[in-house]
Amino acid sequence: MIVRPARLFRPFAIGALLLWAWSASIGTQPSASFAAQIESLSERGGYFDTDNLISNERSYLEVIPELKKRGVQGGAYVGVGPDQNFSYIGAVRPDVAFIIDVRRDNLLLHLLFKSLFTLARTRVEYIALLFGRAVPANLDTWRGAPIERIVAHAESAALDAKGVAALRARVDDAIAKIGVPMTSEDRTTIDRFHRRFIGAGMDLRFQSIGRPPQLHYPTYRDLLLERTPAGDAGSFLASEDAFLFVKDLQRRDLVIPVVGDLSGPSAMLAVGKLLAARNQRVSAFYTSNVEFYLFNDGRFPEFVTNLGRLPRASNSVIIRSFFQRYAWPGSVSASRLQNMGELVEGFAKGKFKYYGELMQ
Secondary structure, eight states: OOOOOOOOOOOOOSSHHHHHHHHHTTSSOOHHHHHHHHHHHOOOOOOOSBOOSSOOOTTTTTTHHHHHHTTOOSSEEEEOSSTHHHHHHHHHOOSEEEEEESOHHHHHHHHHHHHHHHHOSSHHHHHHHHHTBOOOSOGGGGTTOOHHHHHHHHHHSOBOHHHHHHHHHHHHHHHHHHOOOOOHHHHHHHHHHHHHHHHHGGGOBOOBTTSOOOTTSOBHHHHHHOBOTTSOBOSTTSOHHHHHHHHHHHHTTOEEEEEOOTTSSSHHHHHHHHHHHTTOOEEEEEEETHHHHHHHTTOHHHHHHHHHTSOEEEEEEEEEEEEGGGSOTTOSEEEEEEEHHHHHHHHHTTOOOSGGGGGO
Protein backbone atom coordinates (compact mmCIF):
# COMPACT_ATOMS: atom_id res chain seq x y z
CA MET A 1 0.00 0.00 0.00
CA ILE A 2 1.51 3.32 -1.08
CA VAL A 3 0.47 6.02 1.34
CA ARG A 4 0.87 9.72 0.86
CA PRO A 5 -0.23 12.52 3.22
CA ALA A 6 -3.72 13.78 2.61
CA ARG A 7 -6.15 15.98 4.48
CA LEU A 8 -5.51 16.00 8.20
CA PHE A 9 -8.58 16.09 10.45
CA ARG A 10 -8.26 18.36 13.46
CA PRO A 11 -8.06 16.17 16.58
CA PHE A 12 -10.81 16.44 19.15
CA ALA A 13 -10.78 14.93 22.62
CA ILE A 14 -12.48 11.56 22.65
CA GLY A 15 -14.84 11.60 25.57
CA ALA A 16 -17.75 13.86 26.41
CA LEU A 17 -18.19 15.13 22.83
CA LEU A 18 -18.34 11.69 21.24
CA LEU A 19 -20.42 10.15 23.99
CA TRP A 20 -22.93 12.98 23.70
CA ALA A 21 -22.99 12.65 19.93
CA TRP A 22 -23.49 8.91 19.99
CA SER A 23 -26.12 9.06 22.73
CA ALA A 24 -27.97 11.68 20.71
CA SER A 25 -28.12 9.30 17.77
CA ILE A 26 -30.59 7.14 19.66
CA GLY A 27 -33.20 9.84 19.22
CA THR A 28 -33.33 12.89 17.00
CA GLN A 29 -29.70 13.71 16.33
CA PRO A 30 -28.44 17.02 14.95
CA SER A 31 -26.35 16.30 11.88
CA ALA A 32 -23.48 18.34 13.36
CA SER A 33 -22.88 15.53 15.88
CA PHE A 34 -22.41 13.02 13.04
CA ALA A 35 -19.82 15.30 11.47
CA ALA A 36 -18.13 15.71 14.85
CA GLN A 37 -17.85 11.94 15.29
CA ILE A 38 -16.24 11.55 11.87
CA GLU A 39 -13.77 14.34 12.55
CA SER A 40 -12.91 13.12 16.04
CA LEU A 41 -12.34 9.51 15.03
CA SER A 42 -10.46 10.14 11.79
CA GLU A 43 -6.72 10.37 11.28
CA ARG A 44 -4.51 11.44 8.38
CA GLY A 45 -5.71 9.97 5.10
CA GLY A 46 -3.66 8.15 2.49
CA TYR A 47 -3.67 6.91 -1.08
CA PHE A 48 -4.50 3.60 -2.72
CA ASP A 49 -4.47 2.98 -6.44
CA THR A 50 -8.04 1.73 -6.91
CA ASP A 51 -11.39 3.48 -7.25
CA ASN A 52 -13.15 1.00 -4.91
CA LEU A 53 -16.59 2.15 -6.04
CA ILE A 54 -17.73 -1.44 -5.80
CA SER A 55 -16.23 -4.68 -4.56
CA ASN A 56 -14.13 -7.01 -6.71
CA GLU A 57 -14.96 -9.94 -4.41
CA ARG A 58 -17.40 -12.25 -6.14
CA SER A 59 -16.98 -14.49 -3.09
CA TYR A 60 -18.23 -11.91 -0.58
CA LEU A 61 -21.36 -13.88 0.36
CA GLU A 62 -19.53 -17.15 1.04
CA VAL A 63 -19.29 -16.31 4.75
CA ILE A 64 -22.98 -15.53 5.39
CA PRO A 65 -24.03 -19.07 6.44
CA GLU A 66 -21.00 -19.35 8.74
CA LEU A 67 -21.79 -15.98 10.36
CA LYS A 68 -25.24 -17.33 11.20
CA LYS A 69 -23.85 -20.67 12.38
CA ARG A 70 -21.44 -18.93 14.78
CA GLY A 71 -24.17 -16.65 16.11
CA VAL A 72 -22.40 -13.45 15.08
CA GLN A 73 -25.10 -10.90 15.83
CA GLY A 74 -25.47 -7.40 17.25
CA GLY A 75 -22.62 -5.48 18.83
CA ALA A 76 -20.46 -3.25 16.67
CA TYR A 77 -19.47 -3.88 13.07
CA VAL A 78 -16.22 -2.57 11.57
CA GLY A 79 -15.34 -2.75 7.89
CA VAL A 80 -13.40 -1.28 5.01
CA GLY A 81 -14.37 -0.34 1.47
CA PRO A 82 -17.68 0.36 -0.28
CA ASP A 83 -21.16 -1.13 -0.06
CA GLN A 84 -20.41 -4.83 0.42
CA ASN A 85 -20.32 -3.76 4.07
CA PHE A 86 -24.08 -3.22 3.93
CA SER A 87 -24.65 -6.89 3.09
CA TYR A 88 -22.62 -7.95 6.13
CA ILE A 89 -24.44 -5.37 8.25
CA GLY A 90 -27.75 -6.75 7.00
CA ALA A 91 -26.67 -10.24 8.10
CA VAL A 92 -25.07 -9.34 11.46
CA ARG A 93 -27.60 -6.63 12.48
CA PRO A 94 -25.15 -4.60 14.62
CA ASP A 95 -26.10 -1.71 16.87
CA VAL A 96 -23.50 0.53 15.21
CA ALA A 97 -21.12 0.27 12.26
CA PHE A 98 -17.80 1.96 11.54
CA ILE A 99 -16.37 1.99 8.01
CA ILE A 100 -12.64 2.68 8.40
CA ASP A 101 -10.66 3.27 5.22
CA VAL A 102 -7.34 4.96 4.51
CA ARG A 103 -8.83 6.88 1.55
CA ARG A 104 -10.90 10.00 2.14
CA ASP A 105 -12.60 9.08 -1.14
CA ASN A 106 -14.22 6.16 0.66
CA LEU A 107 -15.76 8.55 3.18
CA LEU A 108 -17.12 10.65 0.30
CA LEU A 109 -18.52 7.55 -1.39
CA HIS A 110 -20.32 6.59 1.82
CA LEU A 111 -21.81 10.08 2.05
CA LEU A 112 -23.24 9.45 -1.42
CA PHE A 113 -24.68 6.13 -0.25
CA LYS A 114 -26.07 7.77 2.91
CA SER A 115 -27.86 10.41 0.84
CA LEU A 116 -29.45 7.72 -1.33
CA PHE A 117 -30.67 5.85 1.74
CA THR A 118 -32.25 9.12 2.86
CA LEU A 119 -34.01 9.67 -0.47
CA ALA A 120 -35.05 6.08 -1.22
CA ARG A 121 -38.03 4.42 0.40
CA THR A 122 -37.44 0.95 -1.06
CA ARG A 123 -34.71 -1.16 -2.66
CA VAL A 124 -35.94 -0.55 -6.17
CA GLU A 125 -35.93 3.20 -5.60
CA TYR A 126 -32.42 3.07 -4.10
CA ILE A 127 -31.08 1.25 -7.16
CA ALA A 128 -32.92 3.59 -9.51
CA LEU A 129 -31.40 6.62 -7.79
CA LEU A 130 -27.93 5.07 -7.69
CA PHE A 131 -27.98 4.44 -11.43
CA GLY A 132 -30.01 7.46 -12.48
CA ARG A 133 -32.93 5.43 -13.81
CA ALA A 134 -36.64 6.13 -13.59
CA VAL A 135 -38.28 5.17 -10.31
CA PRO A 136 -41.14 2.75 -10.98
CA ALA A 137 -44.71 3.55 -10.02
CA ASN A 138 -46.48 1.78 -7.16
CA LEU A 139 -43.38 1.26 -5.03
CA ASP A 140 -45.23 -0.88 -2.51
CA THR A 141 -45.74 -3.58 -5.15
CA TRP A 142 -41.95 -3.88 -5.46
CA ARG A 143 -41.20 -4.52 -1.78
CA GLY A 144 -41.31 -8.30 -2.13
CA ALA A 145 -39.81 -8.42 -5.63
CA PRO A 146 -36.90 -10.79 -6.21
CA ILE A 147 -33.60 -9.09 -6.90
CA GLU A 148 -33.64 -10.40 -10.48
CA ARG A 149 -36.77 -8.34 -11.23
CA ILE A 150 -35.25 -5.21 -9.68
CA VAL A 151 -32.05 -5.62 -11.70
CA ALA A 152 -34.11 -6.11 -14.86
CA HIS A 153 -35.95 -2.85 -14.19
CA ALA A 154 -32.73 -0.93 -13.65
CA GLU A 155 -31.36 -2.27 -16.93
CA SER A 156 -34.48 -1.54 -18.96
CA ALA A 157 -35.40 1.89 -17.53
CA ALA A 158 -34.45 4.85 -19.72
CA LEU A 159 -31.59 7.20 -18.86
CA ASP A 160 -32.76 10.82 -19.11
CA ALA A 161 -30.09 13.57 -19.11
CA LYS A 162 -32.52 16.15 -17.67
CA GLY A 163 -33.60 13.66 -15.03
CA VAL A 164 -29.97 13.00 -14.10
CA ALA A 165 -29.34 16.71 -13.59
CA ALA A 166 -32.35 16.96 -11.28
CA LEU A 167 -31.28 13.82 -9.43
CA ARG A 168 -27.78 15.15 -8.90
CA ALA A 169 -29.24 18.35 -7.42
CA ARG A 170 -31.41 16.32 -5.02
CA VAL A 171 -28.45 14.19 -3.96
CA ASP A 172 -26.18 17.20 -3.44
CA ASP A 173 -28.88 18.82 -1.28
CA ALA A 174 -29.23 15.65 0.80
CA ILE A 175 -25.46 15.42 1.26
CA ALA A 176 -25.28 19.08 2.34
CA LYS A 177 -27.87 18.36 5.04
CA ILE A 178 -25.68 15.59 6.47
CA GLY A 179 -23.47 18.35 7.80
CA VAL A 180 -19.98 17.03 7.03
CA PRO A 181 -17.74 19.94 5.95
CA MET A 182 -16.60 19.51 2.35
CA THR A 183 -14.45 21.36 -0.14
CA SER A 184 -15.43 22.03 -3.75
CA GLU A 185 -13.03 19.22 -4.66
CA ASP A 186 -14.95 16.84 -2.37
CA ARG A 187 -18.24 17.76 -4.02
CA THR A 188 -16.71 17.27 -7.47
CA THR A 189 -15.45 13.85 -6.41
CA ILE A 190 -18.89 12.76 -5.21
CA ASP A 191 -20.44 14.00 -8.45
CA ARG A 192 -17.86 12.02 -10.43
CA PHE A 193 -18.54 8.88 -8.40
CA HIS A 194 -22.29 9.12 -8.89
CA ARG A 195 -21.92 9.74 -12.62
CA ARG A 196 -19.72 6.65 -12.87
CA PHE A 197 -22.58 4.57 -11.50
CA ILE A 198 -25.04 6.31 -13.82
CA GLY A 199 -22.86 6.00 -16.91
CA ALA A 200 -21.77 2.39 -16.46
CA GLY A 201 -25.02 1.07 -15.02
CA MET A 202 -25.06 -2.54 -13.92
CA ASP A 203 -21.87 -3.18 -15.93
CA LEU A 204 -19.78 -1.14 -13.47
CA ARG A 205 -16.66 -2.99 -12.27
CA PHE A 206 -13.95 -2.39 -9.71
CA GLN A 207 -11.05 -0.59 -11.36
CA SER A 208 -7.41 0.16 -10.59
CA ILE A 209 -6.30 3.68 -11.41
CA GLY A 210 -4.62 3.86 -14.80
CA ARG A 211 -5.78 0.41 -15.89
CA PRO A 212 -8.97 -0.72 -17.61
CA PRO A 213 -11.41 -2.83 -15.56
CA GLN A 214 -10.38 -6.47 -15.39
CA LEU A 215 -12.93 -8.77 -17.03
CA HIS A 216 -12.61 -11.39 -14.29
CA TYR A 217 -13.88 -8.86 -11.73
CA PRO A 218 -17.64 -9.07 -11.09
CA THR A 219 -19.99 -6.39 -12.35
CA TYR A 220 -22.43 -4.70 -9.99
CA ARG A 221 -25.07 -6.95 -11.55
CA ASP A 222 -23.01 -10.02 -10.64
CA LEU A 223 -22.66 -8.87 -7.04
CA LEU A 224 -26.40 -8.28 -6.67
CA LEU A 225 -27.31 -11.66 -8.17
CA GLU A 226 -24.64 -13.62 -6.26
CA ARG A 227 -25.85 -16.36 -3.94
CA THR A 228 -24.57 -17.76 -0.66
CA PRO A 229 -23.27 -21.35 -0.59
CA ALA A 230 -26.72 -22.28 0.74
CA GLY A 231 -28.29 -20.86 -2.43
CA ASP A 232 -29.83 -17.81 -0.80
CA ALA A 233 -29.74 -14.26 -2.17
CA GLY A 234 -27.52 -12.49 0.36
CA SER A 235 -27.03 -8.92 -0.82
CA PHE A 236 -28.59 -6.17 1.28
CA LEU A 237 -30.47 -5.21 -1.90
CA ALA A 238 -31.88 -8.72 -2.32
CA SER A 239 -34.00 -8.34 0.82
CA GLU A 240 -36.34 -5.46 1.69
CA ASP A 241 -35.87 -6.29 5.35
CA ALA A 242 -32.06 -6.05 5.15
CA PHE A 243 -32.28 -2.84 3.13
CA LEU A 244 -34.63 -1.24 5.66
CA PHE A 245 -32.37 -2.28 8.53
CA VAL A 246 -29.37 -0.55 6.95
CA LYS A 247 -31.56 2.43 6.02
CA ASP A 248 -32.63 2.80 9.65
CA LEU A 249 -29.03 2.67 10.88
CA GLN A 250 -28.17 5.36 8.32
CA ARG A 251 -31.14 7.46 9.43
CA ARG A 252 -29.88 7.35 13.01
CA ASP A 253 -26.32 8.20 11.90
CA LEU A 254 -25.04 4.84 13.12
CA VAL A 255 -23.09 3.93 9.98
CA ILE A 256 -20.04 6.10 10.57
CA PRO A 257 -17.39 6.44 7.85
CA VAL A 258 -13.93 7.11 9.27
CA VAL A 259 -10.68 8.04 7.52
CA GLY A 260 -8.03 5.82 9.05
CA ASP A 261 -5.35 3.19 8.53
CA LEU A 262 -6.01 -0.19 10.15
CA SER A 263 -2.39 -0.10 11.34
CA GLY A 264 -2.45 3.63 12.06
CA PRO A 265 -1.89 5.55 15.28
CA SER A 266 -5.34 6.77 16.30
CA ALA A 267 -8.48 5.83 14.34
CA MET A 268 -8.72 2.21 15.48
CA LEU A 269 -7.73 3.22 19.00
CA ALA A 270 -10.41 5.92 19.06
CA VAL A 271 -13.10 3.48 17.93
CA GLY A 272 -11.97 1.00 20.57
CA LYS A 273 -12.16 3.60 23.35
CA LEU A 274 -15.59 4.69 22.23
CA LEU A 275 -16.89 1.12 22.19
CA ALA A 276 -15.40 0.41 25.60
CA ALA A 277 -17.08 3.51 27.01
CA ARG A 278 -20.37 2.28 25.58
CA ASN A 279 -19.76 -1.28 26.86
CA GLN A 280 -20.10 -2.63 23.32
CA ARG A 281 -18.02 -5.27 21.58
CA VAL A 282 -17.02 -5.79 17.98
CA SER A 283 -18.94 -8.71 16.53
CA ALA A 284 -17.49 -8.68 13.00
CA PHE A 285 -14.53 -6.93 11.39
CA TYR A 286 -14.36 -7.01 7.59
CA THR A 287 -10.77 -6.45 6.43
CA SER A 288 -11.14 -7.42 2.74
CA ASN A 289 -7.53 -8.22 1.69
CA VAL A 290 -5.95 -5.24 3.47
CA GLU A 291 -3.84 -7.64 5.54
CA PHE A 292 -1.99 -8.66 2.36
CA TYR A 293 -0.73 -5.09 1.97
CA LEU A 294 0.01 -4.74 5.68
CA PHE A 295 2.23 -7.82 5.55
CA ASN A 296 4.02 -6.46 2.47
CA ASP A 297 4.63 -3.12 4.20
CA GLY A 298 5.74 -4.68 7.48
CA ARG A 299 2.83 -3.12 9.36
CA PHE A 300 0.81 -6.21 10.17
CA PRO A 301 2.00 -6.23 13.83
CA GLU A 302 0.63 -2.71 14.30
CA PHE A 303 -2.71 -3.86 12.91
CA VAL A 304 -2.90 -6.81 15.30
CA THR A 305 -2.02 -4.51 18.20
CA ASN A 306 -4.86 -2.18 17.18
CA LEU A 307 -7.18 -5.15 16.76
CA GLY A 308 -6.33 -6.37 20.24
CA ARG A 309 -7.45 -3.04 21.71
CA LEU A 310 -10.97 -3.43 20.36
CA PRO A 311 -13.48 -4.92 22.80
CA ARG A 312 -14.50 -8.34 21.49
CA ALA A 313 -16.67 -11.31 22.34
CA SER A 314 -15.69 -14.99 22.31
CA ASN A 315 -17.28 -15.41 18.87
CA SER A 316 -16.12 -12.12 17.29
CA VAL A 317 -14.77 -12.71 13.78
CA ILE A 318 -12.55 -11.31 11.07
CA ILE A 319 -14.11 -11.44 7.59
CA ARG A 320 -11.35 -11.45 4.97
CA SER A 321 -10.90 -12.14 1.28
CA PHE A 322 -8.06 -13.81 -0.59
CA PHE A 323 -7.07 -13.36 -4.22
CA GLN A 324 -4.96 -15.06 -6.87
CA ARG A 325 -2.79 -17.89 -5.53
CA TYR A 326 -4.26 -17.52 -2.05
CA ALA A 327 -7.81 -18.25 -3.24
CA TRP A 328 -9.16 -21.73 -3.85
CA PRO A 329 -8.14 -23.35 -7.18
CA GLY A 330 -10.37 -22.10 -9.98
CA SER A 331 -11.57 -19.10 -7.97
CA VAL A 332 -10.60 -15.46 -8.41
CA SER A 333 -11.38 -14.72 -4.76
CA ALA A 334 -12.29 -16.57 -1.60
CA SER A 335 -13.89 -15.15 1.56
CA ARG A 336 -13.38 -16.74 4.97
CA LEU A 337 -13.86 -16.12 8.68
CA GLN A 338 -11.37 -16.29 11.53
CA ASN A 339 -12.06 -15.87 15.22
CA MET A 340 -10.71 -12.47 16.23
CA GLY A 341 -9.22 -13.72 19.48
CA GLU A 342 -7.52 -16.58 17.65
CA LEU A 343 -5.69 -14.06 15.46
CA VAL A 344 -4.70 -11.70 18.28
CA GLU A 345 -3.63 -14.41 20.72
CA GLY A 346 -2.05 -16.60 18.06
CA PHE A 347 0.06 -13.75 16.73
CA ALA A 348 1.30 -13.01 20.26
CA LYS A 349 2.47 -16.65 20.44
CA GLY A 350 4.43 -16.39 17.21
CA LYS A 351 1.82 -17.68 14.76
CA PHE A 352 0.77 -15.99 11.50
CA LYS A 353 4.21 -14.74 10.49
CA TYR A 354 3.30 -14.92 6.81
CA TYR A 355 0.20 -13.84 4.95
CA GLY A 356 -0.45 -17.32 3.54
CA GLU A 357 -0.82 -18.69 7.06
CA LEU A 358 -4.03 -16.68 7.48
CA MET A 359 -5.65 -18.89 4.84
CA GLN A 360 -5.01 -21.92 7.01
